Amino acid sequence: MNILKFDSEAKLNETAARIITSTVQVNPSAVLGLATGGTPIGIYKQLVQDYKEGLVSFKNVSTYNLDEYVGLSPDHHQSYSYYMNENLFKHVDVDASRTHIPSGLADNLDEECRQYDERIQAAGRVDIQLLGLGHNGHIGFNEPAEELSSSTHVVNLAAETKQANARFFTENEEVPGQAITMGVGTILKAKMLMLVVKGADKAEIVKRALTGPITTQCPASLLQTHPQLVVLVDEAAGSLLR
Ligand code: PGA
Secondary structure, eight states: OEEEEESSHHHHHHHHHHHHHHHHHHOTTOEEEEOOSSTTHHHHHHHHHHHHTTSOOOTTOEEEESEEETTOOTTSTTSHHHHHHHHTGGGSOOOGGGEEOOOTTOSSHHHHHHHHHHHHHHTOOOSEEEEOOOTTSOBTTBOOOSSOOSSOEEEEOOHHHHHHHGGGSOTTOOOOSEEEEOOHHHHHTSSEEEEEEOSGGGHHHHHHHHHSOOOTTSGGGGGGGOSSEEEEEETTTTTTOO
């Protein structure tokens, strides 16, 4: 595990974007595992800038997102399809047919999950998987539990996750209670993992995830078992790490 600590958010975003950009420069048909939430927005901005400056093309890249809310259509302003379009896809030359996000509107959600894993497998290995970290140690939407699912599955969101994400929804809207998420097995199969964490409110959980016991009660702790994990934290999130 390589932990990189940054004294400015701009430097963190630049470095994270550079790691993704160089993955694509080396392999223009790279398979990228992408994440949503507040954390990666600055990274996507930097990727768009890299693209505009001609440093990278996403033309032959395939993308697979970690998760999607159940019940939200792709044009809902809080769906992760909408997020990806707004923050990255519509600003770069990625081929829409090679971008993949589970459908939270599928009639048969279990079948959608099964097919999503099949599509990832057919693409070969995810070259680099971007990850944020929930306050409760979730990755994707794999919430702390007695047992974790290895493959893509439907999950009931923890109350604290709904609360944390309520900030993105308008007052009259309810955060969906369920989501489809890649499982921890799917995530851990990626060749390289890049965990990005920002903010003092995540300092405790960063410490627990990276230095505490490996336990399903802190799904991110399983990342410790991955041979190629790079962690990018700002000073605040990394303040309890030595
Ligand atoms: P955030 O979410 O980037 O919005 O803090 C991270 C997560 O819950 O995985």
